[in-house]
Amino acid sequence: MSQHRHPGAPGRAGAVPALPDLPEATVARLPEYLRALHNLAETGHETVSSEGLANAAGVNSAKLRKDLSHLGSYGTRGVGYDVGLLIDQIEFVLGLTQRRAVALVGVGNLGHALAGYDGFASRGFRIAALFDADPSRVGEEISGLTVRHVDELPRVAAEESISIGVIATPASAAQAVADQLVAVGVTSILNFAPCVLSVPEGVDVRKVDLAIELQILSFHEHRKASLTALPASGGSALTALPGGLAATDTQEAIGT
Amino acid sequence: MSQHRHPGAPGRAGAVPALPDLPEATVARLPEYLRALHNLAETGHETVSSEGLANAAGVNSAKLRKDLSHLGSYGTRGVGYDVGLLIDQIEFVLGLTQRRAVALVGVGNLGHALAGYDGFASRGFRIAALFDADPSRVGEEISGLTVRHVDELPRVAAEESISIGVIATPASAAQAVADQLVAVGVTSILNFAPCVLSVPEGVDVRKVDLAIELQILSFHEHRKASLTALPASGGSALTALPGGLAATDTQEAIGT
DNA sequence: AGGCGCTTGTGAAGGGGTGCACAAATCGCG
DNA sequence: CGCGATTTGTGCACCCCTTCACAAGCGCCT
Ligand SMILES: NC(=O)c1ccc[n+]([C@@H]2O[C@H](COP(=O)([O-])OP(=O)(O)OC[C@H]3O[C@@H](n4cnc5c(N)ncnc54)[C@H](O)[C@@H]3O)[C@@H](O)[C@H]2O)c1
Ligand SMILES: NC(=O)c1ccc[n+]([C@@H]2O[C@H](COP(=O)([O-])OP(=O)(O)OC[C@H]3O[C@@H](n4cnc5c(N)ncnc54)[C@H](O)[C@@H]3O)[C@@H](O)[C@H]2O)c1
Numbered sequence A, B: 001m002s003q004h005r006h007p008g009a010p011g012r013a014g015a016v017p018a019l020p021d022l023p024e025a026t027v028a029r030l031p032e033y034l035r036a037l038h039n040l041a042e043t044g045h046e047t048v049s050s051e052g053l054a055n056a057a058g059v060n061s062a063k064l065r066k067d068l069s070h071l072g073s074y075g076t077r078g079v080g081y082d083v084g085l086l087i088d089q090i091e092f093v094l095g096l097t098q099r100r101a102v103a104l105v106g107v108g109n110l111g112h113a114l115a116g117y118d119g120f121a122s123r124g125f126r127i128a129a130l131f132d133a134d135p136s137r138v139g140e141e142i143s144g145l146t147v148r149h150v151d152e153l154p155r156v157a158a159e160e161s162i163s164i165g166v167i168a169t170p171a172s173a174a175q176a177v178a179d180q181l182v183a184v185g186v187t188s189i190l191n192f193a194p195c196v197l198s199v200p201e202g203v204d205v206r207k208v209d210l211a212i213e214l215q216i217l218s219f220h221e222h223r224k225a226s227l228t229a230l231p232a233s234g235g236s237a238l239t240a241l242p243g244g245l246a247a248t249d250t251q252e253a254i255g256t
Numbered sequence C: 001a002g003g004c005g006c007t008t009g010t011g012a013a014g015g016g017g018t019g020c021a022c023a024a025a026t027c028g029c030g
Numbered sequence D: 001c002g003c004g005a006t007t008t009g010t011g012c013a014c015c016c017c018t019t020c021a022c023a024a025g026c027g028c029c030t
Helices: A024-042 A050-057 A061-070 A083-093 A109-115 A150-159 A171-183 A210-229 B024-042 B050-057 B061-070 B083-093 B109-115 B150-159 B171-183 B210-229
Strands: A080-082 A100-105 A125-132 A145-149 A162-167 A188-191 A204-207 B080-082 B100-105 B125-132 B145-149 B162-167 B188-191 B204-207
Touching: A024 A050, A024 A061, A024 A083, A024 B210, A050 A061, A050 A080, A080 A083, A100 A109, A100 A150, A100 A171, A100 B210, A109 A125, A109 B109, A125 A150, A125 A162, A125 B210, A145 A150, A150 A171, A162 A171, A162 B210, A171 A188, A188 B210, A204 B210, A210 B024, A210 B100, A210 B125, A210 B162, A210 B188, A210 B204, B024 B050, B024 B061, B024 B083, B050 B061, B050 B080, B080 B083, B100 B109, B100 B150, B100 B171, B109 B125, B125 B150, B125 B162, B145 B150, B150 B171, B162 B171, B171 B188
Parallel strands: A100 A125, A100 A162, A125 A145, A162 A188, A188 A204, B100 B125, B100 B162, B125 B145, B162 B188, B188 B204
Antiparallel strands: none
């Protein structure tokens, strides 16, 4: 309302950046808002209503307002949110005002795709180094970066200030790689290997497991199929689908 | 939870599967349990306690027991769970007793990695077809599959019974591809493009956005840094770091 | 056979997230 | 200058999920 705290001057003057530890669910949605906001900015929008932004981000508008209110947001009643200001706010809260350096370990099948992904740079990150353990891969150049041996990680980590480590090695090597990353001071890890990593407290790990996503979809697919197959027996609580309108879509019958 | 269904193996004809609609959080963890169980089975374990399995899956043991109880699980008090039986149960609930056919649309940078990923096959899926819109890509052979033009989707979908569609195209094309998938009867979509998809009710969409994961990590990184920077005592619990390199993060001071 | 230790399954309490509904605030306009 | 239209920010009720704690059940050992 009255006190405008600009992201450009987070540091000084007694006033703490006031990082209120946001609800985790909110944090997970902020990047989505940010992406939608960038789209809006590119298409010339100066302000946006919570309804409009919520729509663009695929969420409920009340949820969006509550999320933004958590970070002491600055909307104008009767008008909406200033797109540019909101972008700055969210980028500041997410710690994106500095371009974070990412180290990618494991330049195989998936690692190659990641290394060449331009979505990194455009969303606030910079791939600072590529590592692999396979000597035949060391020295290869990908998107202007040279693959180094993983043993060089300590030295490189000292040069570049690695903020986040990405693991794209086989699961059998993931824990060892995570240990190495932690050893050089990395406190945030994104893990693509399908395994559980054990890390000391203070280190954040997020996991991306493609097969898990597919299996979750498989469950719903299975459930949908069994619903259409059921002749409305017992009538327990399974008919709890929204609206009661029973899926006007085409359903593939799964052979049984 | 008085209705004890028979451990009736998935294959059993007759008994109606009567899928209990599990809590969504439980569904999301079942694949993790399944992976851990497969690991245990491979290492010769016949039974496992909730504590052991929870440990292997990286969750709380009470949570795991409640999850398993939801699917009318069959453990033996004083002993634990039969690994093989539990695998069958979970695979059945997840709808993995049939190998689901996956269609991958967009065989670019990321699509190539996905097409060559053997984690699909080993976790219950089969890539049935690859599609792209780029004529120069059509015809290319990847891992034994030939890339077809996306216009052939209807025909191929009729032949193979596509269960899940994976979108790995640029964001600008994702909505159109989703529409095409829905049009041919696909009701489950995994989307790698950074955008919100709009689909009719009854269609499930899951999204994997790498940048979002990194930005969430960035937030926590930012928060950790601001905590260590604060003179307010409190004694941070971050001292678990080995290298003593206590996140000497440069405080950003970038003006817009 | 009986007791004992171990493990499951679950009731209950507590916390967090979601969405509704509305008061407060702001702008444009007559 | 005030009024109505519009939109934000939030109190509140509800629901889901997590976690603790413990009784019930099971096998083994004596
Ligand atoms: N390819 C995909 O589409 C995909 C999708 C989801 C998950 N994954 C997972 O991502 C990981 C990588 O998959 P991939 O297909 O790229 O496998 P890959 O075998 O092609 O690549 C793995 C790379 O890691 C390197 N490596 C092995 N041990 C290492 C170590 N100790 N230190 C550094 N590098 C090491 C190997 O030399 C290799 O280059 C796997 O865990 C896989 O399950 C892959
Ligand atoms: N490369 C990565 O590591 C990575 C990581 C995360 C997310 N993503 C996202 O995944 C998507 C693909 O990334 P990429 O790096 O593979 O891009 P890419 O440009 O290399 O590949 C995109 C492919 O999609 C094809 N395509 C375009 N329009 C199509 C249409 N209408 N129908 C069918 N095919 C079409 C193109 O011909 C191309 O082959 C992008 O949305 C990207 O943001 C990529």
